[in-house]
Amino acid sequence: MELPQSLKNVVQEGRAVLFLGAGATYGSTLPGGKHPPLGNALGDLIAERFLDGGPSTHPLAWTAELAISATSAPHLRLHQTIQ
Secondary structure, eight states: OOOOHHHHHHHHTTOOOOOOOGGGGTTOOOTTSOOOOOHHHHHHHHHHHHSSOSSOSSOHHHHHHHHHHHSSSHHHHHHHHHO
């Protein structure tokens, strides 16, 4: 897949923000040999950790938005949750 030169330029200049879905880690392995959670499993972890609940019955994006509104700096603690 060939990327447009304009996209390459902004990445090289440090002016790009990469947005990835939970599937971006598909097939990867965390330290210790575990696999990162995908989709609904990630939503369940977020619900358990940040929303004081069990498995989420809602889509990942909705669960994540609730967690963000319920806590400050969720991105810092989420990294610890999936390791």
